[in-house]
Each structure stands twice: as C-alpha cells, then as structure tokens.
Amino acid sequence: MSEPSEKTAAKGEGGKPVPGAPTNVPGGTGTKPPPPAPPPAGKPPAPPKNPGFVTLTIDEREVVVKPGTNMIEAAKQVGSEIPYYCYHPRLTIAANCRMCLVEVSNAPKLVPACQTPVAEGLAVKTKTEVVKDSHRAVLEFLLLNHPVDCAICDQAGECKLQDYYMQHDFQPSRLDDRKVLRHKRKALGPLVVLDQERCILCTRCVRFMNEVAKEPQLGVFGRGSHERIDVFPGSSLDSNYSGNTVDICPVGALLSRDFRFRARAWFLSTSPSVCSGCSRGCSTWIDFFGQETYRYRPRENEQINKSWLCDQGRLSYKYLNRDRVLAPALGRGSDAQEIGAAEAMKWAWGKLEPIARTPKLAVLASPLASNEDLMFSLSFAKEALGASQVYLGGRPPGEADHYLMTSDKNPNRRGLEWIARGLGLATKPFEEVLSAIEAGSVRALYAVGGEIPSHPPAIESLLQRLELLIVQAINPGALSAFADLVLPVSPHSEDEGTFTNLDGITQRFRAAYPSRGASQPHWKWAADLARAAGHAWVPNSAGEVFGETAKRIPELASFDWDGAAPLRQLWPGGGPLPAAADGRPAGYREFGRPRVRGI
C-alpha cells in the first residue's frame, strides 16, 4: 500500500481539483491528530516514565507504546477491546461513528479513542458506566433507521452491527415512527451494489477509494437523515479495487454483486490461500462450502497486499469451480474416452518410454502450477524423460494497474524460473516450441498445465502434427482439445503448496477441500508416471516433494515450509462466525453437497 495520502478527496492526481466533487467529503481530508497541548506554564512536565515511549494506563493496566500509537491499538495490547466502526488501521481517522468513545483523565467529556493521541500518564477507562451508556446511545442511533434486513442480508453473521448490538446494547427498539427510506439497491459499479438504508455512514469506503485506491469515485451526499454514500453523478464505481469497499464495509450496505445471495456466511468454511490471478500473489482466504469456492477475501500481509485485493484477482476464483477437467480422457477430439488413472499411466508411459531422452520429446510447464508441482514434474522430466530444457506455458499477459495488479497473470513464474535453473533446465518461450513443431524437430509434447500464453491461428494444425500430446490441465483449453491424453489437475484450492511472487516472496497456501473428481495435483501425476516408469521413490505429499527437491534450488533451500504455513488455529475456524472450542465455525461441514438447494 502506498502511504495514506494527505491529498483531499476533491483533488485528483497532481492536486488538481476534480470538477463537480464536493469539497466537504467527510474523511476525505485525513484528519491530523491535533498537536499535543503545551504544558501548563509554571509547572515543568514530569519526565516520561519510559524515555522515548509513552506510558499510560488503560483500564488500570499500564501500557507502554510508541508516541503516536492509536489508542484503540494500545488498548488491544492490554486486552481491552474498544468497539469501532469507522476506524481502520490502514485508513485515515474520521472519528465519525462515535462508537469508540472512552473516558480519559485529561478531558471532561468522552473522547473518541481512534482520534485521541496517547499522552504520558493518561488514564483511559473503556468500561465505565458512562462509556457503556454511550455505546448504547450510539448503537440506538445507528439502528434507528436501519432496516429489518438480517434475514436477507449477505452480511448477516459477519456484521459488526450485530456483534456490537449483542455485546453493548441488547435493548429493545424505542422507535415509534417510520424509518427513513432510501435507495435499497443501487448498483454502484460492476462489482458493488449499495443498500443506502443499511449504511451507517462510517465513510470507510470513501476514504479507501481516496487514499488507497487513489480513485476518488465515492462521496457523501445530502444532510441529516438523508445523508448517503453515492458515486458522483454520471460516474460509476468501476475501479479495480472496488471490491475492497465491500470487505471494509462494517455492515451490509456495500455488497459484492458476484457473491450476493449465493451463500450464507455461516455455511462457509475458510482456508488460508494465495490469489492466483496475477504474479503479485496476494494473500487470501478461500471461502468454500463443499467442494466449491465461493469467494476470495484478502488476508493481511504487510509485505504484499496489506489488507487489499484487486477485483480481477477477487473474481479469478471462478476457474476453480467451472468447466473443469474431471477425469482422464484418452483420444483426440470427439474420439476422447474417459479412462481410469492407472490405465492412463500405463498408456502414457508406454508411449513416453520409446521417445524419452530424444529431442523429439518436449516439455511444457505452466507458471500456474505450484512450486511443489513444478519441482517433481520437472525432476521427472529431467531424469525420466531426459529433458534439458522446458518451454514456458501459462496464461497470456494482461493489463497491469497502478497498485497491486501485474501484467503477468501467472502466480508462480519466478518459482518456475528458480526451479528450472536449480534443476539445470533451460527455459524457452512458448513460441519456440511451436516453431520446433513446425520444423518437425519436436514430435511429442508433455504439458504440465494446459494454459498457453499465445494462440496463433496456426496452432491447431501444429498441434495436430504431434504424434503424442499429454496434457495435465485444470480446465479444458486449446492444448487439451488436441491432446492424446488429458489428465485432470487440482488447482491450488485443492492441494497445499507454495507460490513465489514476482518479488521473490514465497508463500504457503493450504488445501481448502479435497480434489474434485479424479483430479490430482501435477506432482501426483508426475509421481504416478514415475511409478509406472519403475522409480523406486515417489513422494506422497507436497511437503515431501519440497523436502526432497528444495535443497537443489538455492533460492528455495532456506524456505521453512512447515514454519511458513498460515497458523493452524486460524483454519478452518477462521470463518466469519466465532468458532467452537475446537475451532469449528457454526454449521461447519467438512465435505458433502450443500443440504439446501441454491446455496
């Protein structure tokens, strides 16, 4: 993330005023903490208890923090949870929800904890009766015009209004008038729909668009009960980061059009993973139910994506669900027949063995595969098939943007390069294998991954010239259409492993659910082929592959595969609902089809 900008919402790039933008956008102006009050004259201030730090007491427990630490974060250190809606650690302070009001020793009235600077010797109280009354009053106010929507709201189950109401308010409604009606379903952009009635006007979304996405597309309009979030007239929320506004919305006002009405939050389990949409490798949570991925949510990662995820990556989960190759198929085009895995292996090795260790056989590897997939597949290619070079497959390049999204749409190109180099294989672009086929020097192709970076018109006739084409593919594509043998492959949601992003940061991801159909990860297919070829040792897990092969790859040799795993206790109970003692979320079901039709 770039640093929170001091630029106002009303100014675009270069500080030029955007025509039509109101200048009173709340939260648009990053509110600076007021300068510390000058010490009273005549009495020198006592020296700080811990020089260089600020020492204060929160709920009668002493806490030592760096100057400028947010009071909410300081309170967390001593186990005092201060409730908040508008505060977000990665956004500027707006202090407009009034939920975090606390009692402090240097002010006569309650002050917002998010905005008040920590001061030496300050006594903060977060649980007094006055503070509790204030929580109740604020919640009553926020709920005054809130519609009775929990039953139809996607946010139900992960909604901070529900959480705080049960913790801090739990009183009946005293409203005896009608609620103010506003726009119920306003499509702000391609990915986001807004329910203005549910909005509590915390302006997190406005601040996010201004400060992080740096595309000020949202604003606050109207006054009083008619105040509302909206896009500026004639524009829409079409930023590549619009999905994050849905994540940071503490209530069900901003909803993802992609996820809307597809699942209830409490049915989903979640697993720590890595986005495979581009080479940035943002950390994600995969929210799944049965053997289907329902959405990606960003996972905190200070090094890469902070708390954010781009829309292109957010929607890139769809290939995990739709249009999958699910069984090995033998034969080209319409002659293709499903066969068993053991039979397929026997056939494949029978065809590969005569041409192994000849230049007629080429190997194609996809940077969509995990490091473990590539490690064993390429080791197999080198040792059993005698390959000395590997052609690079993968998705075609696309657009990049100003923040997270890169033009390389493959998550593991760096890992593929490292592994090929470590194993002593030269890497060659995809076009070269096409010209080699055309020249007749390559007659057989073993493809680890069915994606290809370019699709020249002649590719079909070229592929038809091949005597043997074995493709391991997640989804059907140009390669699998002409393959003699297609093997179904598990994507990263179905097996554990690592990806190395473009900056060389390697991240572990965990399997969310078991592999669909007969699909297996690439390393497992390679292991089955190796077994068919009579190899004595084959790995049984991705971890075994890494442990065996990583020592030959200098860049990965020091990677702590077990230690880098996302915390076990966050999984699978990292779901939106509080988990039981053993970490299972409410309604957790490990496998099986949904019991309720339509979710």
Place this chain on the structure above:
Amino acid sequence: MAEPLPPQSAEPYDPNPPESELEARLPAKRMVLNLGPSHPAMHGTVRMKVELEGETIVRADPEIGFLHRGFQKSCENVTWTQCLPYTDRLNYVSALMNNFGFLSAVEKLIGIDIPERAKYIRVIGSELHRIADHLTCVGAIGLELGGFTAFLYGIEARELIIDRTTELTGARLTTSFGRVGGLDRDLPEGWTEKVLKTLDKIAILAGEVDALLTRNRIFVDRMKGTGVITAIDAMDFGFTGPCLRACGVNYDVRKAHPYWVYDQLNFDVPLGENGDNFDRYLMRIEEIKQSERMIRQAFQQIPEGPVIVGDWRIALPPKPEVYGTIEGAMAHFKLIMEGIQVPAGELYHSTEAANGELGWYLVSDGGGRPYKVHVRAPGFAILSGIERMVEGRMLADLIPTFDTINMIGGEVEQ
C-alpha cells in the same frame, strides 16, 4: 520310556457320586445366564450376565451401552439451548425433570435468577413427571411379578399426566420444555383445573395400585427382605433418591439444597428402614402422594408475571420485536446462530429427579456452546450396586430388585 498313563475316565470326578443311577443330578458347575439385552424384564436394553449356582446368584454383571448415544459429546457441538432436546432422552420417563435440571445448571453458570412464576411452573412440571415416573416403576413391578392389573391402573394414571404434558409442551415424551432463563411459554388456558382434576383421578388410580399390591401376600413375599442393601453400602455406591431413602438415609436435594421454590412448599420426605425392595416400593407410593401435595400447593401460591427473563442476551425477543424491529432481529439471529454466551467457568449443580440426584457438571469456555457437559445420572450409581443387592440370593429376586432400582437406559447409558 515313561510308564503309560492310567486310562482316564470319561466322566469328570464327582465327590458325591449318586447313590443310584436313576438319580438325576443337577450339574455341579456354575451356569451363566444372559438376561437380556432383549428381555421383557430388562427395562430399556440392558444385558445382565448372571452366574448361577443352582438358583443362587453368584455374580450379576450388568452390561450397559446398548442405548449409548454420545450425549455428552453431542452437546459440545451445539449451542446451550440446542442441548435441551438431548436431555429429553436421558430419563425419557420424566423428561421435564431433565430439561429443568439442565436449564437450572446453565442459569447458575450464567448467574441469573429466573422469574418466580417460572420456578413454580418448573416445580409443577417436575412433580407431575415424578408421579409419572413412580407410577411407571410401581406398575412395572406389579407387571413383572405377575400382577398385570396394577400395571394397567398405573399406566392409565400415567397416560393422564402425559396428556397434560402434551397440552403444556406439545410433546408426549420428548418435551424440550423450558429455555435458559425461564420457560418458552406460559401455562395453557384452563390447564390448572385440568391438572387438579387429573390429580384427583391419579389419587384414585394410585390408591387402586396401592390396594392391589401393598397387602398382597404374593407380592409382599417376593418384595420383603429381597434386594437388601445397607445404608452404608448404599451411600458408598452413591445411591440417591428413593433407593437411598429406603435405607433410612434422609437425603433429598429438595430439602438439603432447596432450589426453585421447594423451600416454600410443605412436604415430607418418606424414609424406609430395611433398604429392601418392599421399602423402595413404598417410597414411591408415598412420594406420589407428596408430589400431589406439592402440586396443589404450588397452584395456590403461583404468582402472575413473566415466565422468562427479559434479557435479550439470554431469552429470545418476542416475535413482534423480531419481525418488526432490527434490534429484535439481531438479538434473535445472534442467539440462534451463536447461542447464549455463557461466561467461562465450571460448576456442578444438581436437582432431585425421580430416581435421585441428577447432577450436571458444566464447563464453559465463554462461547455459545458447552465446552463439556457431564451428567451424573442417578441410575448409574444405583445400577452399579445391583450385584451387591442380589449376590447370594435367588435368581427370582433379581427381577423385583431390577424393577425397584428403576434403571433407565437413556440416562445410564447416555
């Protein structure tokens, strides 16, 4: 080479050879008899492995587990409220007492007091079901000792209670009645009068059972002096309830640690002397009368008012609030989805159920679901003492003994 062994006789050695070859001898070795698991005299499904020497019981080994349902583990997977239907299946003859006992324990763990009216309704429900439980037990004793008539009278009376239970809870056996913090609904219209009439009828029917059995020579012969256990042994085994009081030990949770409104009711705890089957039977006959007394008093004393606490963190909001206000909708949603947030801690709490002290050891980790639920089923301790009660006695004594300890598979095997 060693000497050839003397030829072995085909017959085993007999120290008392029959005087005449015409004399038929019972085999001298012990016989193992399996009573149950499917046997009309084995309540529920329990297997009794009895080792006999002639007709004398040398060992009696009850084997339980045929009705094991994983009650305790199941409770850890559901919210505190969702445990309630599981408690129905413990002592299924008197489900209300399990419901209310569990709820009392959870309320104590939370640290809340329930409305007075709810306490009275809980006493009324519990005592009704105590009568039902005792009627079943007494009727079954008659049945298994050959007196079918007594059983029919007992069951006729019990059926009346089940009808009242249905009107109160909507279910004949699996009541799932009550909620943490009180009750989910008040007494139905006209129910009080019906119960009072039912009590009159039960008094007549229970009197018939009493008249048929208590002075019946065959019955008394088989009950008196059989299945004896001393007070010391009974306490050592952990007996509670009528089986302990039949030995003369004055322990009743309702008197020793009064809960709900038992301290405001006037009732006696009957005590036996001999600790035999007949005393255990008499305890139940007398407790039916005492329960009737308590119910009548409770109906006179019961105040008007709410039946559940008004705290929306514990009790579901009224339906108009749920459907009409966001506050009610949220409270309802959170209570249903996440359960009542019971503060972290552990406790043991017990109530006097029909067969004795029904104890609950609960542990909460502060979440909406139990961390641990352990039930001290009164029948479990009593069943473990059955060998002491029947060893050295006749096989025929086992049947009335097994009847009077009133083992209920649902709670013993959980």
